[in-house]
Amino acid sequence: xxxxxxxxxxxxxxxxxxxxxxxxxxxxxxxxxxxxxxxxxxxxxxxxxxxxxxxxxxxxxxxxxxxxxxxxxxxxxxxxxxxxxxxxxxxxxxxxxxxxxxxxxxxxxxxxxxxxxxxxxxxxxxxxxxxxxxxxxxxxxxxxxxxxxxxxxxxxxxxxxxxxxxxxxxxxxxxxxxxxxxxxxxxxxxxxxxxxxxxxxxxxxxxxxxxxxxxxxxxxxxxxxxxxxxxxxxxxxxxxxxxxxxxxxxxxxxxxxxxxxxxxxxxxxxxxxxxxxxxxxxxxxxxxxxxxxxxxxxxxxxxxxxxxxxxxxxxxxxxxxxxxxxxxxxxxxxxxxxxxxxxxxxxxxxxxxxxxxxxxxxxxxxxxxxxxxxxxxxxxxxxxxxxxxxxxxxxxxxxxxxxxxxxxxxxxxxxxxxxxxxxx
Ligand code: PGA
Ligand code: ZN
Numbered sequence: 001x002x003x004x005x006x007x008x009x010x011x012x013x014x015x016x017x018x019x020x021x022x023x024x025x026x027x028x029x030x031x032x033x034x035x036x037x038x039x040x041x042x043x044x045x046x047x048x049x050x051x052x053x054x055x056x057x058x059x060x061x062x063x064x065x066x067x068x069x070x071x072x073x074x075x076x077x078x079x080x081x082x083x084x085x086x087x088x089x090x091x092x093x094x095x096x097x098x099x100x101x102x103x104x105x106x107x108x109x110x111x112x113x114x115x116x117x118x119x120x121x122x123x124x125x126x127x128x129x130x131x132x133x134x135x136x137x138x139x140x141x142x143x144x145x146x147x148x149x150x151x152x153x154x155x156x157x158x159x160x161x162x163x164x165x166x167x168x169x170x171x172x173x174x175x176x177x178x179x180x181x182x183x184x185x186x187x188x189x190x191x192x193x194x195x196x197x198x199x200x201x202x203x204x205x206x207x208x209x210x211x212x213x214x215x216x217x218x219x220x221x222x223x224x225x226x227x228x229x230x231x232x233x234x235x236x237x238x239x240x241x242x243x244x245x246x247x248x249x250x251x252x253x254x255x256x257x258x259x260x261x262x263x264x265x266x267x268x269x270x271x272x273x274x275x276x277x278x279x280x281x282x283x284x285x286x287x288x289x290x291x292x293x294x295x296x297x298x299x300x301x302x303x304x305x306x307x308x309x310x311x312x313x314x315x316x317x318x319x320x321x322x323x324x325x326x327x328x329x330x331x332x333x334x335x336x337x338x339x340x341x342x343x344x345x346x347x348x349x350x351x352x353x354x355x356x357x358x359x360x361x362x363x364x365x366x367x368x369x370x371x372x373x374x375x376x377x378x379x380x381x382x383x384x385x386x387x388x389x390x391x392x393x394x395x396x397x398x399x400x401x402x403x404x405x406x407x408x409x410x411x412x413x414x415x416x417x418x419x420x421x422x423x424x
Pocket of ligand 2: 239241282283309310
């Protein structure tokens with residue numbers, strides 16, 4: 001049983017406060033986890049409880065920490081940490097709101113993850129194995145950001161993530177080696193054209209391009225320069241994060257000074273789909289626009305994963321609504337959008353039942369917490385998105401996955417092309 005639940009604040013990768021929770025069991029086992037935080041959040045996400053006011057730009061987590069130390073601790077002490085489902089249910093009921101805003105999504109997810117860690121520690125198992133329901137573990141295909149834009153780079157580029165997907169590699173280790181070369185090639189290329197200017201929130205190069213297209217071109221160019229064949233060895237993935245660009249019923253490309261109607265935007269995206277080896281594309285239209293998502297999925301869903309992030313917010317009801325309209329074919333699974341591990345897992349299971357893919361994803365505000373690496377392996381999620389190939393809050397996750405691959409030894413299998421088997 002749980003002996004104590006303690007919350008306190010630590011700092012995330014943007015230098016903002018966030019919630020860490022430490023759980024101790026009566027047998028001395030410890031679990032600890034930290035909540036991440038998004039910047040381009042979907043409106044249906046579990047909301048973080050923030051203090052507001054002037055201190056830390058309003059991002060303080062004093063109230064969320066208090067939720068943990070008072071109500072949440074009061075509820076959880078004495079409960080069985082091995083029963084994640086009943087603990088998560090208790091958390092949801094205790095909060096009592098639809099968006100988890102009373103106690104805070106940040107308080108709830110840190111607690112939920114810390115419970116899992118404590119359970120694993122008590123069982124003497126690595127977390128992924130504790131979460132696994134059997135079956136052969138499979139190392140996920142990473143989606144690694146090369147250029148960062150959107151809300152993660154002060155709107156310097158309209159699109160948010162320009163990513164490399166090394167699905168042709170033969171192991172997770174090799175996948176990271178390939179992308180390390182692409183990342184380096186991209187840096188050299190940025191130097192050569194005089195456009196290197198540091199990195200964005202998730203570690204991708206800060207874009208000083210003149211257009212979105214130039215960034216996609218630069219990504220394809222860097223894949224080639226590193227010695228790989230775009231599309232065959234390494235696919236291109238874009239997170240459009242279109243909700244961020246939506247103004248007055250259309251899409252505003254700030255960088256290019258262009259305002260597009262939804263139809264014009266559809267055609268713009270379609271022309272990129274035709275011109276580049278795009279294997280994955282996330283949030284191509286504003287959240288809630290099921291019709292354009294469905295039209296886009298009908299046209300491109302057989303050749304690319306159409307991923308719902310803001311569209312789905314890791315929520316089973318939204319997944320059902322999107323499935324009904326055939327608005328996408330892949331779930332971006334962010335545990336803190338759901339608020340508890342059980343709800344995130346349910347979202348993944350709903351996606352799997354539909355025959356969709358799932359990508360487990362970090363947030364733009366992260367820490368050294370590596371829980372999601374274990375969720376991917378333990379839950380059998382074959383794709384993994386945690387940002388770029390720099391900044392230690394990103395590298396910590398890639399490195400944890402390498403450790404897991406190493407520990408599996410001869411049993412380690414890399415998902416490689418499997419997540420894309422349904423595509424032509
Ligand atoms: P966020 O960005 O964590 O700022 O929401 C990640 C994403 O959009 O995938
Ligand atoms: Zn996204």
